[in-house]
Amino acid sequence: MPALTTSTDGFLLHGEPFRILSGAMHYFRIHPDQWADRLRKARLMGLNTVETYLPWNHHQPEPGTLVLDGFLDLPRWLRLAQEEGLQVILRPGPFICAEWDDGGLPSWLLADPDIRLRTSDPRFTGAFDGYVDLLLPALRPYLAAHGGPVIAVQVENEYGAYGDDTAYLKHVHQSLRERGVEELLFTCDQANPEHLSAGTLPGTLATTTFGSRVEENLAALRAHQPEGPLMCAEFWIGWFDHWGGPHHVRDAADAAADLDRLLATGASVNIYMFHGGTNFGFTNGANHKHAYTPTITSYDYDAALTESGDPGPKYHAFREVIARHAGVPEEPAPAPAPKLPVTDVDLDHRAPLLPYVRGLAAVRTGHPATMNELGLRSGYVLYRTTLPNSGEGLLHFAGGVGDRALVFVDGACLGVLERERHDETLVVRVPHAGAVLEVLVENMGGVNYGPRIGAPKGLLGPVSFQGTALEGWEARPVPVDDPAAVPFGAYETGPSAGPAFHRGTFEVVTPADTFLALPGWTKGQAWVNGFHLGRYWNRGPQHTLYVPAPVLRQGSNELVVLELHATTATRARLTDSADLGPENTW
Template sequence: MFFGLAFGLVLVLPYRLACAQKFYDVAPAFEYRNRSFFLDGKPFRFIGGSIHYFRIHPMLWEDRLMRVRSMGINTIQFYIPWNYHETEKGKYNFVGSRDVVRFIKLAAKNGLKVLLRLGPYVCGEWENGGLPWWLLLYKDLKMRTSDPRYTNEVKKWFDKLLPILLPYLHRNGGPILMAQVENEYGSFSECDHNYTEFLRNLVKLYFGPDVLQYTTDGPSKDLITCGSVNGTLTTIDFGPSSNETVDKYFSIQRSFAPDVPLVNSEYYAGWFTLWGQQKQSFPSTSEVMNTIFHMHEIGASFAFYMLHGGTNFGFWNGAEDVGPVITSYDYAAPLTEYGDTTPLYIAIRNWISGLKDWSWPPKSLPLPIPKIEVKGEELYYFGSFDQYARAAKLDRRCRSSVYPLSFEQIRHPYGYVIYSTTLESVGTNLTIPLLKDFGFVFMNSIYQGVFVNKFKDVSKNSILLRNATSGSSLSIVVENQGRQTYETINDYKGILSNVTLDGKVLKNWLMCGINLKYIYEWIFGTHNLEGSRRLFKKTPQKNASEKKVGPGIFFGTFTVPYAADTFFDATGWHKGMILINGVNLGRYWPSIGPQVTLYTPAPVLQYTNNIVLIELQKPNSKCYEGNCSVDFLDHPIFRYLDD
C-alpha cells in the first residue's frame, strides 16, 4: 500500500497430556476467593469492556487497543465467532482479519488483560449468532442443544480453536484470564444443561481445571437458573440503573453463587440499531457514570458493552425478528465506530484518573485519524442482473432445478442470489408464499416490484407484473439480509416455496449467486472467463440521459491525496452494497435509514481506488442526468425522525 500507514485426535491427545503435565501442577495465577479476584496472589478487579477484532480493520487493531488502554481500562472482552473462522465446513481461517492470536498479542503489548467469549453461540448482533450457515444443511438440526450432530461439529471446532489459544492463558504467560462458555444461555428456550456442561468439560479438557470459566445472563432467577453452569463463575449483565436496582441485581447473582465476586460482564452504555428504526435514545453520560460510581463503590468488576463497537463489514450483520441490524455497530460506545473519543470516553478517563487504588492509570490520548472528503467521482454502468446471470451461467457458476432451491442448497451462504426462469404463458399475479428476506423482481430487465418476508410490520408475498408475455424473462434477485441472531432458529434463506403466476407453478429455475470477488475481477482484474468476455463486448457506458439504466452493477475509480478515513455517502441511492479495492464496506439503505453513510477506514484506501456498487432498486437520480457519481464525506450521517 503506497501510504505506508502505521497503523487430528492422535496428534491432539498427547498434546493435551503434555500440557497437563507441564502446567497443571502449578497453582493457578488467576482465581477468586472470599468474593474477590486474585491475580498472582494480589487482589484484582477489572474495569474493561468489549471490542471485537472482527468489526475492525486489522491494520487498525493496535490503534483501537491503544485508545482503549488510554482510558485507563485494564481488560478487554471479545467473542470468537465460529462462522467467521470456519465459513466452509472443515476449512479454518486464522489469518488477516481473522488472526485472533495477533489481536491477543496486541492486547498484551498494550497492557490489557483478556476475557474470552468462546461461544460457540455468541449473539452479538452477528450473522446467525456466530453459528456457521452450513449447520443448516443438517435436516432439522437443533442448534445450541445436545443434538449429537451439533455437538460433534462444536467439538471439531473447539478441537481446532482451543489449542491455538492455550499458549496465551495467563498461566502460560499470556493475557487471557477467563473463558466464557455459550452466551446468555438462560434467554434460550431449550435450557439444556447437558449441552452447557458438555461445553464446560470440553474447555476444561484443553485449558485445565484451574482456568476460570464464566457464564453471563440477565439478572433474573429464571435466566440464571437456565444459563448458569456448575463449576463456572456466574456473572450478570445490565445497563445504567438506580443504586437500589443495582444492589437488587447483584443480590440475585449472589443468591446463586454466594462466594463469587460481583461482576457485570455487559454494562450497556448504548445499544444497537436496526434498519428503519425511526428513533434512538441512549442513557446520558451522567446516568452511565452514576451506575459506574456505585458498582465500583460496592467492589464490583464490570465490562462495558461496547467500549468500541466497530462496523458490520460485508454481509456479517445479524438480524432481529423485525429486521436486520445496520452496518454501523457504533453502539454509542465511548469510542465511536471510527475511533474518535466521545464525552463518555472523557468522563470515564477522568474518573479513572482520580482512582487512588488503580494500577492502570490513563495514558496520553492518541491523535484522531484524519478524515477526507472526495466528491463527484464518476460511476459507470457495468450490467444488469440478467446480464450477470447469463455470464455466470457461461462460466458454470449457477445451479439449475425444476423448483427453486435455497441459498444453503446451492452453497451460497450470504448476499444475493438471482433466480431466473422463462414465462411459458401470460399472467399478472406473481406469488411467493415464503421468500427470505427481500426479492427484487425484474421482467426483461425492467424492475417490477419487491417481495418482503417480514420487515417491521410489513410483509408482501405477491406483486402484479406489467406486460408479462409468453417467453418473457423473469428474474428475482433475493437478498439475505442477515440470519437471526437472537433466540436461535434455523433461518434458511432464498425462495423457500413454489412460485406461481396466476396460480400456475413456475418451473425450470436457474440460480446464480452474485459473487462479488468474481465481479471485481471481471472489472478490474485479468480474468479472461467466457462470461466476462461476453459481457464486456459492450463497452461500459457512462450513464448519460439517453441511456436510462436500472438497478444492477456499477463501477468506477477515484483518487485520494493522502491516507485518511472517509464515509461513502449513499444519499440518492436506494438499497445495495459497495466494495472499495475489493473490501466490502457493507450494506447501504438510505431510503429507509437511519444510516446514510458507510465508514471507509483509511487502510482500505490507496492513491487510486476501485469501486464496485450493487444497486437493487433504483440508481441515484443523477444517473439520469448524465452525471452518475458518488461522494465521500469527512463525517458520518444518520437521520432519525427527531433530528
C-alpha cells in the same frame, strides 16, 4: 492453577486482589491495521482488560478448516493486547449473538434442518468439539497458564434466554477443559432468576448483563450466587440499530453515573461496547420477534470509541469515573484521528447486473432451491423461470422470501417483496406466454437471537402464477467477492434504472479515515479498492459507510457500487464525518 481465581467477594490475579475493568471490542469488526490503536485507547481510558467474542462461522467456514489470518488473526490481536499490558477475556460461544450473522453459528451446520441448535444433540456438540480441536492449540500459547494474556473464558452465551439443557452447558465446559483451557470459566446471563437458573452451572462463576438499575441487578446476581465476585459481563452503554429505525444513543452522563454506581459496589465490569466497529461485508445479523428486522452496517453502538475509533463523550466521562475508583494512565487522552478532505467521486463506468449474471453458470432445479440448499452463506441469487400464461394475475411465493426480492418480467421490475413485511404475493401483468420471470433475492443477514437462528434464505417455497405452480428453475449466485471481475463498460448518460455495478476513481494525497455518502442512491453494496464496506440503504438510519484509512492508498483509488434500484446520481461523496441518522436517546 489458573492466573485468575475468585475469593468470597472478588477476583485474585496471581494471588493479588484484582478488579476487572474491561471493555468489549471485536477484532473481526476492526481493520487489523487499527487493532493496536484501539487497544492503546482502551488502556488510556483506564481499562486493564479487553473482551471479545469469537465468530465460529468465520473461523470455520467449512468443516475441518480453521481461518486465522487477516481480520481473523486472533493470535496477533492477543499479542498486541499483551504488548499493551491488557488482560483478555474470550467468549468463544459456540453461540455469540453479537448482532452477527446467524449469531456466529456456521451455515454448513445450519444447513441440517433437523439439528437441534445449542443442545446436547451430538451433531451440534460434535461439530463444536471439532472446531475447538483445531482452535485451542493455536490459542494455547496465549492463555495465562502459558504466559499469555487470556485470564478467563466464557461458557456459551446468555444461554438462560434460550434453553435449559444443563447437560449441554456441561459439555461445552468439559470440551474447553479437556482441550487445555485451565483459566477461569464463567457463564453470562441476564439478571433475572429464570435466566440465571437455566443458564448457569454449579461450581462455575455466574456473571450477569444489564445497562441500568445497578443495585437491583447486582442483588439478583447475589441472590443466585451468595459468594464470589460480582461482575457485569455486559454493561450496556449504547445499543445497535435496525434498518428503518432510529440511531440509538445513550446520554454519556447517565451511562457514567451508572458506571460510577457499579464500581462503587466493588463489582467488576465489562463495558459493552468500548468500541463497536463495523459489520463489513455481509456480516450483520438480524432480529426476528414479531417481524424480521436486519441490523445496519455500522456497529457504532454509541460506544466509548466511535465507529472510526475516535474518543466520544463516553470515553472522557468514563475515564473520569475510572480515575476516581482505580486510577488511569498519566498520558493524555487520545485525540481524534485525521480525516480525508471532502472528495467527490464520479462513477463514470457502469455494468448492468442482470445481463452479467445471466451469462453465468446456473443450478437447475424443478422447484426453487433455497440459498442454504445452494450452499450459499450470504449475498444474492438470481432465480429464473418462464411464465406459462399471459394476462394479469397473482404471483404467489409460498412461505415468502428470505429476505428481500426484486421481481422482474422480461427484464422490467414489477415489485419488491420483503420478509420484514411478511410479503408473499404480487399482482403482475404478463405480456405473453413464455415471458421470463426473474427474482433477485438478497440475504439481509441471519437472525442472531432466539428460536429463528438459521432460518433459510432465498425463495422459501413453491412459486405460482394464476394458481399454476412454476417449475423448471435456474439459480445463479451473484458474484460479489471480486468487483474487479465485473465487466464495466462506458457509463450510459442519464439516470440509471435497474440493478447495476458502478465504478469510479478518486485521488488521495494522504490516506485517512473517511465516510462514504451516497445521496441520490437507493440500496446496495459498496467497495473501496476491493474492500467490501457493506450494505447501504436510503431507508436509514445510517447514511454513511465508514472507510478505514488502511483501505485507502496514496494516488488513485477505486470505488465500486452495486445499486439494486434506480439512482438519480452519478456521483458519490467522501465526507469527514459520519451520519448515522436521527437519534433516539434511551
